[in-house]
Amino acid sequence: MFAEFGINAGYVEEMHARWVQSPQSVDEKWRKFFDDGTQDVAVPAPPPSVKRANGVDAQRPSVPIDVRRISSAFRLDLSETIPPSGVTTGAESAGRVYALINAYRVRGHLYANLSPLEAPRLPGNELALETFGLSRADLDVTFPTINVRGLPERATLRQIIDHLQATYCGSIGVEFTHLEQYEMRNWLRDHMESTRNRGALDSARALRILTKLTDAEIFEQFLAKNFVGEKRFSAEGAESFIAMLDVLVEESGALGVDEIVIGMAHRGRLNVLVNILGKKVREIFAAFDDKHPDRFLGAGDVKYHLGYSSDVVTELGRSVHLTMSFNPSHLEFVNPVVEGRVRAKQDRGNRQNVLPLLIHGDAAIMGQGIVAETLNMAGLEGYSTGGTIHVVVNNLIGFTTIPEDSRSTRYCTDITRMMRVPVFHVNGEDPEAVIWVAKLASEFRQRFQQDVVIDMYCYRKYGHNEGDEPRFTQPQMYALIDKKPTVREMYVKHLAEGAMISLEQAEEIATARKAALTAALTEARSGDYLQPPRAMEGIWSPYKGGLDDTVPEVDTTVPEGELLALLDKMATFPEGFTANPKVAKVFQHDRRDAARSGKLDWGGGEHLAFASVLAQGYGVRLTGQDSQRGTFTHRHAAIHDVNTGAVYMPLANLSPSQGRVEIHDSPLSEAGVLGFEYGYSLDHPDGLVMWEAQFGDFTNGAQVIIDQFISSAEDKWLRLSGIVLLLPHGYEGAGPEHSSARLERFMQLAAEDNMQICNLTTPAQLFHCLRRQVLRPWRKPLVIMTPKSLLRHKEAQSPLSDFTYGGFQRVIADDLDPAGVKRVLLCSGKVYYDLLDARRKLARSDIAIVRLEQLYPLGGDLSRVLAAYPDGTPLVWVQEEPRNMGAWYFMHARLESFIGSRLPVSLASRAESASPATGSKASHYLEQKMLTEAAFG
Ligand SMILES: Cc1ncc(C[n+]2csc(CCOP(=O)(O)OP(=O)(O)O)c2C)c(N)n1
Ligand SMILES: [Mg+2]
Numbered sequence: 001m002f003a004e005f006g007i008n009a010g011y012v013e014e015m016h017a018r019w020v021q022s023p024q025s026v027d028e029k030w031r032k033f034f035d036d037g038t039q040d041v042a043v044p045a046p047p048p049s050v051k052r053a054n055g056v057d058a059q060r061p062s063v064p065i066d067v068r069r070i071s072s073a074f075r076l077d078l079s080e081t082i083p084p085s086g087v088t089t090g091a092e093s094a095g096r097v098y099a100l101i102n103a104y105r106v107r108g109h110l111y112a113n114l115s116p117l118e119a120p121r122l123p124g125n126e127l128a129l130e131t132f133g134l135s136r137a138d139l140d141v142t143f144p145t146i147n148v149r150g151l152p153e154r155a156t157l158r159q160i161i162d163h164l165q166a167t168y169c170g171s172i173g174v175e176f177t178h179l180e181q182y183e184m185r186n187w188l189r190d191h192m193e194s195t196r197n198r199g200a201l202d203s204a205r206a207l208r209i210l211t212k213l214t215d216a217e218i219f220e221q222f223l224a225k226n227f228v229g230e231k232r233f234s235a236e237g238a239e240s241f242i243a244m245l246d247v248l249v250e251e252s253g254a255l256g257v258d259e260i261v262i263g264m265a266h267r268g269r270l271n272v273l274v275n276i277l278g279k280k281v282r283e284i285f286a287a288f289d290d291k292h293p294d295r296f297l298g299a300g301d302v303k304y305h306l307g308y309s310s311d312v313v314t315e316l317g318r319s320v321h322l323t324m325s326f327n328p329s330h331l332e333f334v335n336p337v338v339e340g341r342v343r344a345k346q347d348r349g350n351r352q353n354v355l356p357l358l359i360h361g362d363a364a365i366m367g368q369g370i371v372a373e374t375l376n377m378a379g380l381e382g383y384s385t386g387g388t389i390h391v392v393v394n395n396l397i398g399f400t401t402i403p404e405d406s407r408s409t410r411y412c413t414d415i416t417r418m419m420r421v422p423v424f425h426v427n428g429e430d431p432e433a434v435i436w437v438a439k440l441a442s443e444f445r446q447r448f449q450q451d452v453v454i455d456m457y458c459y460r461k462y463g464h465n466e467g468d469e470p471r472f473t474q475p476q477m478y479a480l481i482d483k484k485p486t487v488r489e490m491y492v493k494h495l496a497e498g499a500m501i502s503l504e505q506a507e508e509i510a511t512a513r514k515a516a517l518t519a520a521l522t523e524a525r526s527g528d529y530l531q532p533p534r535a536m537e538g539i540w541s542p543y544k545g546g547l548d549d550t551v552p553e554v555d556t557t558v559p560e561g562e563l564l565a566l567l568d569k570m571a572t573f574p575e576g577f578t579a580n581p582k583v584a585k586v587f588q589h590d591r592r593d594a595a596r597s598g599k600l601d602w603g604g605g606e607h608l609a610f611a612s613v614l615a616q617g618y619g620v621r622l623t624g625q626d627s628q629r630g631t632f633t634h635r636h637a638a639i640h641d642v643n644t645g646a647v648y649m650p651l652a653n654l655s656p657s658q659g660r661v662e663i664h665d666s667p668l669s670e671a672g673v674l675g676f677e678y679g680y681s682l683d684h685p686d687g688l689v690m691w692e693a694q695f696g697d698f699t700n701g702a703q704v705i706i707d708q709f710i711s712s713a714e715d716k717w718l719r720l721s722g723i724v725l726l727l728p729h730g731y732e733g734a735g736p737e738h739s740s741a742r743l744e745r746f747m748q749l750a751a752e753d754n755m756q757i758c759n760l761t762t763p764a765q766l767f768h769c770l771r772r773q774v775l776r777p778w779r780k781p782l783v784i785m786t787p788k789s790l791l792r793h794k795e796a797q798s799p800l801s802d803f804t805y806g807g808f809q810r811v812i813a814d815d816l817d818p819a820g821v822k823r824v825l826l827c828s829g830k831v832y833y834d835l836l837d838a839r840r841k842l843a844r845s846d847i848a849i850v851r852l853e854q855l856y857p858l859g860g861d862l863s864r865v866l867a868a869y870p871d872g873t874p875l876v877w878v879q880e881e882p883r884n885m886g887a888w889y890f891m892h893a894r895l896e897s898f899i900g901s902r903l904p905v906s907l908a909s910r911a912e913s914a915s916p917a918t919g920s921k922a923s924h925y926l927e928q929k930m931l932t933e934a935a936f937g
Contacts, residue, residue, distance in 0.1 A: 096132045097143040097157060101164060103127055105189065106177045108168025109425060114457045116237075116429040117396060117480055123169065129157075149193035166196040171433035173425040175411075180420050184448055188422055191440060199436040206500045209243045209431050211509055213488040215275040216242035216268075218513040223270070226521060227288045229467055233304055235268030236461035238393050239487045240434040242268075244456065245276045247435040248357065248389060249322065251442035253314040257355045259321040259345060263338035264359035265331050267393055267460075269304045269324075272359075277310045277322050281517060283531070285524035292530050301716040305329065306533055325679075326533075326717040328708035331364035335374040336672045337709065340679025342385045347619075347660065347684070351386040352446065359391045362412040362455075363398020370704075373672025375419050378451050382623055382664030383676060387445040390416065390453040394428075395460040400473040413455045421451040428458030431491050459484070535718035543685050543779045545720045548753045548857040551778040553807065556771040558612045560804045566611040567592045567604075570650035577648055579639045586636050587650065599797035602790060603634035605763025608803060609770040610651055613688055614659045618774050620651070621680060623666045623673060624692030624726070631694050631728065634791040637663040659687060666691075670701030674725070678709050681723040685779055688770060689723055696727030696741020696785065697916070703745070710781045711749040720779040724770070729759070729785035730830040731880040731910075731917055733924035739917035740881060743855075746783050747890035750856040757856040759785040759829035764802030765809065765853055772808050785829055795833055811861040814848040818868040822846040824903065825935050826866075827878040828855060828887065835878060838932040847936060855887050863898045875903040878935040880928070882913035908934040 023031050103126060111127065113120040129135055139158040145151040151163055168174065174197070176188045216239040223232050235241060252260065264272065273279040287303035307326035311319050325341065327334045335358050342356040358374075365371050377383035392413055398406055406412070413423050422444060424437040434456060441452045459481050463470040471478045485493075492506040523529075536543065544551050571592040573579055579587075591604040600608070610620045625631065628638040639648045651661045666673040674691045681689040693699045699706070713719040727741035746757050756773075760766050766784070773782050790796040814821075825835055825847060835849050850865055852858075866875070875895070879886040888907055895905050910927055918924050 093134070093138070093141075094144055094146075096134050097160065098146055100127070100129070100132045100134065101146065101148055101160065103132070104164035104168045108164065109173030109175055111169045112173030112425065112427075113169070113171055114173055114425050114427050115396065116427060116457060116459055116484070117477065121169075123165070127169075147189075149190045150196060151193075163193070163196065166198075167193050168197070170197060171427040171430035172197050172437055175417070175423040175425075178417065178420055179422065181448075184422075184444075184450070187447070188440070188444070191443075195436075197436065198433065199439055201432055203500050205435075206432075206495055208246070209435060210488070210491060210495060210501065210506060212243040212246045212275065213239045213431060213491055214506075214509045214513055216271055217486055217488045218510055218517065219271055219274055219281075222514065222517045222521075223288070224466065226285075230288055231302075231304070231465040231467065232270055233266040233268065233465055234460075234462055235271040235393075236486070237459040237481070237484075238268060238395060238428055238456070240428040240431040240458065241391070241393055241456060242271060242275050243431050244391065244434045244438045244454070245272060245357075247438040248391075248442055249276065249312060249320055250314050250316075251439050252355055252389075252446065253318040253320040254316050255442060255446040257320060257353055257446070258349075259323070259354045260357050261323045261325060261338050261342050261345070261354065262357045262359065263325050263327065263334040265327060265334075265361055265364065266304045266329075267361060267395070269327075273306075273308055273324060276312075277308050277324055278312060279308050279310070280529070281520040282524035282527075282529045285521050286529035289524065290530070292528075295530065296532075299715050300532065301326070305716075307717065307719075308533070326713065326719060328704075328716075330704050330708050331361065332368040332370050332374075333671070333675060333704050333708060334358075335370060336377070336675030337679035337682070337705075339374060339377065339383065339385050339388065340676035340681075341683045342679075343383065343676070344680045344683035346385060351384075352449065354385075355445065356385050356388040357391070358388055359393065361398060362392055362394040362396065362403065363401060363406045365390075365392055366407040366409070366412045366415055367398075370671050370675070371415055372418070373667070373669040374675075375416060375451070376667055376669070377672060377676060378419060380664075380667065382662060382666070386449040388451045389441055389445055390451060392453070392455045394455050394457050396457070397460055397470075397474065397477070399464045400470070402474070411455060413453050416451070416453045419451050421453060423453040423455060425455045425457065428456045429487055429490060431487065458487075533718055536720075539683070540685055540720065540779075543720060543777050545714050545718075545779060546753070548778070548859065551776060554772065554775045556768040556775060556807050557804050558608075558771075560800060562615070563608060563612070563800060563803055564595060566608065566615060566654065567595050569654055570607065570611060573639065573648055573650075574653075577639075577646070578642050579648075580642050583636050583639055587639075595800045599799050600763050600803075601634070601792070601797050602763045602766065602787060603630070603636070605767045605798060605803070606635065606770075607637075607651070609767040610661070610688070611654055612767075613771060613774050614651060614661055615654055617657065617659050619660045619662075619684060619687030620690075621660075621662045621677070621684070621688065622690040622692060622726075623662075623664045623677060624690075625668060625694040626665055627692045628663055628665050631692075632788055632791050670698050671703075671705055674699075674702040674705045675709070678705055678721060678723050681721040682719060685720070685722055686774075688774055690726055691723065692726040692786075693728065693741065695738050696729040697737045697739065699725070699727055699741055700745070706745075707749065711746075711754050714754060714780075715752060721781050722773055722779040724773060724782045724784065726784055726786045728788050730788050730790070731924065731928065732789050733921040734917075735919045736915045736917045740885065741785055742885070742916075743785060743881065743887055744885045744889070747855065747887050750890070753780070753857045755781040755783060755856070756854060757783045757785075758854045760787075760853055761790070761812070761829060761832050761851055762796060762798045762802070764798035764806075765812075767798075767803055768806075768808035769853075787830055790830055790833065793833060795836070808853075809861075810852075810854040810859055811865045812851040812853055813865045813868070814850055816845060816848050818848065818870070820846055821848045821869055821873060823848070823937060824866070824869050824873055824875045825849045825878050825908075826852060826875055826891075828852045829880075831878060831880045831931075834928060834932055835935060838936060842936060844936065855890070858894060858898070866899050866903065869903060871902050873903050874937075875899065875905050876908050876935055876937075877905065878908045878931070880910065880931065882910040882916065883907065884912045885916060 107126050111121045111123045125131055140156050142154045142156050145153060145155050176185060179185045216235055220234045220236050270284055274281050305327050307324045309323040311321050313319050325334050325338050338356050338358060342354050345354045394412055416423060426433050426437045428434060437454055441454055444452045495501040496503050571587040590601060594600055614620050629636060677689055677691040729741035731739050758769055832851050839847055877888055877891050879888055888909060908931060
């Protein structure tokens with residue numbers, strides 16, 4: 001109830017509660033204060049025992065009280081002159097003044113004038129003189145200004161307060177004292193105080209702001225008039241945002257940024273595309289007209305989700321490449337994708353010169369967990385991008401939901417406090433404050449390589465979209481909004497009053513803009529400008545998407561000598577490096593020696609795939625939870641010296657000309673990390689980019705990235721990706737959440753050859769599959785169900801000859817003579833070894849076991865292998881998963897196209913089940929036995 005009092009609210013409440021019970025129980029000052037709200041009271045910091053959650057404490061009586069009336073009791077009227085108290089300024093008073101100065105820095109934002117829909121916030125008692133043991137009598141006494149910039153060494157308290165009030169409680173409220181590094185705090189403090197938090201403004205700058213506001217406003221009005229009732233997610237009420245982005249581009253460009261990758265949602269997106277990225281308006285108009293129903297059947301995306309890129313030339317003549325990332329409706333999920341893209345670009349060049357710019361909504365930034373996941377990656381070696389600029393278009397509403405129902409915190413940006421980065425809250429109706437903050441943010445990011453947040457308070461002139469009536473749910477808010485002049489109108493008035501520009505000049509700018517839009521509309525309707533997004537340019541030009549059979553397979557073998565040399569190299573650690581003996585054995589015995597004398601295991605095959613790709617100069621990037629060692633201890637990509645803890649990565653020490661390798665343990669995130677790696681793959685087609693799930697079961701935490709990006713980006717946006725998902729999968733008695741990577745989900749998403757789905761059974765298959773992913777110019781996501789127990793299975797090993805001859809086999813046929821076969825078991829993945837074992841025990845030489853290594857795209861190989869079996873031979877699809885999971889429904893629907901009705905098809909699987917697997921090991925073994933029995937009939 002007394003939120004106005006900030007950290008002291010609990011204390012005020014306590015006093016108030018006592019007063020409610022018995023006015024005599026509080027001292028006279030408080031009594032007077034609650035009686036008439038005029039008496040000065042000094043409120044100390046609350047005692048630690050006063051606990052408050054979420055500003056509400058149910059224990060206390062809730063008596064309505066006019067908070068505004070109370071806070072007016074603390075208002076300091078600086079125009080009022082009071083004779084000095086005559087007290088000389090000793091160290092004690094100076095200390096009190098310093099405490100007040102500090103309070104402005106820490107708490108000033110609470111009293112800044114941020115919201116266009118609220119009366120300015122009055123300074124509460126936290127900044128009241130009395131709180132610091134000062135009084136009005138001290139106002140004209142001079143004090144040392146200590147480290148306040150922009151003031152002489154000594155100034156009167158009145159001057160000091162005036163300066164701090166202007167700096168910290170104007171249209172900008174800044175949270176920065178929580179930053180841990182004092183260089184950053186001091187830099188911000190000095191830049192803000194020396195300018196009173198307002199940049200110098202000449203008429204050229206004012207004109208540029210006005211032009212941007214005009215561009216923003218007129219564009220929306222033009223769309224409203226010409227495409228009545230169409231969704232455009234108007235930026236009206238937030239026009240300053242366009243002026244802000246303009247400055248972010250200009251300033252960042254001036255500070256050396258060559259490229260900015262933008263992630264943003266619906267609100268104002270068309271406006272940004274046109275007025276910041278320079279997309280031709282005629283293309284937007286053509287999309288509104290939508291005159292070619294035959295052109296995007298089953299494909300494409302709505303106009304406010306499409307990406308775009310362009311080169312803009314700044315005032316200083318620098319060219320900055322701007323990229324707007326394609327974005328699904330799912331708010332905030334584009335964030336890690338943008339970060340991954342930026343990281344890939346930075347890895348090709350330099351960390352500082354590519355800037356991620358994420359634009360959020362006030363409801364979305366606080367509601368969506370992916371925001372926290374992405375923020376958390378900012379400082380990690382494997383993921384950092386040298387600082388992201390975050391902008392919140394804070395229109396004080398999310399669809400119909402008000403902030404009070406959206407979040408438990410004061411600010412929608414409070415989630416970013418975890419990062420200890422500056423947060424600028426700024427009133428969007430003060431465009432000059434907005435662009436000043438943008439300038440500070442650009443400089444801060446370039447200088448400190450840290451995230452920075454701008455929270456622009458504004459409003460939403462219409463409903464959520466243009467067909468939506470906001471007055472059903474926010475009648476009072478909209479009564480206020482309806483009365484508001486536009487941001488541009490207000491700014492024109494402001495400039496005219498300051499004689500910066502005449503009303504006629506302002507009108508001319510608007511008229512010219514309208515004329516340009518009218519011409520563009522005519523142009524749009526006289527030609528065909530409804531085109532799919534540009535694709536396959538630049539680094540993507542050598543690659544292909546489309547259908548599988550349009551791109552030939554490639555040779556993925558590697559000569560024996562080269563493989564052995566790689567294994568030798570990886571088994572040789574630096575002088576003086578002491579590896580754990582078991583880890584040394586993996587490299588020296590299980591890989592180097594075993595390749596010569598026997599067979600390689602899964603980890604060996606995988607490392608050879610990575611090493612051989614690197615040796616050819618391609619990059620390899622793999623991240624996932626505990627991926628360096630490997631969750632099941634099969635990889636050991638990073639070796640730790642037992643004495644010093646130093647880390648050595650054999651894959652990074654193959655040769656000077658090798659490709660770049662990064663293998664990182666990821667934070668405990670699925671959506672964030674997969675989104676990041678997907679983004680990385682978008683800007684790094686020439687190498688392996690892989691994400692590994694700890695267990696495949698956790699992959700569904702990243703389902704949005706799979707559904708909205710990985711599986712559908714080519715269809716919607718013509719964007720390809722070669723991302724690899726390594727998903728441990730297999731029924732081994734480990735329970736419902738450690739068995740299934742939900743193969744069925746991927747099978748259901750499979751269409752138009754959008755991705756490759758594999759369930760592999762040998763290390764050599766993995767080797768060829770991964771190498772094919774790089775060497776074949778077909779860029780499609782690759783989902784691999786990877787093994788757990790097979791990592792150590794004696795039979796799941798491959799001789800070196802399997803790496804040097806042959807290649808990836810989509811289907812592995814059985815060696816049995818087909819003529820004697822009475823039943824064909826068709827399966828995929830680990831269950832093959834269970835079936836093999838059962839067949840041996842049963843001594844059956846009339847049952848063939850065929851392995852489907854690639855489940856999608858299903859090619860002609862399956863027809864060829866099955867053609868060998870006589871008509872009428874029963875074909876049993878065997879899967880470990882319950883009937884309603886795994887690949888059965890998919891295979892059942894497709895098998896006929898390969899075998900017609902020649903081979904009668906049936907199923908051996910676990911029974912239909914709501915949960916993927918049993919939690920009992922004993923039940924698991926029984927189920928597995930029943931499964932093999934069913935398979936063999
Ligand atoms: C992940 C997700 N959940 C729900 C929605 C539906 N939705 C679209 S816009 C919106 C409100 C967004 O509010 P805010 O973030 O404040 O942005 P604004 O529209 O106000 O600019 C919602 C709930 C969505 N697009 N994405
Ligand atoms: Mg909003």
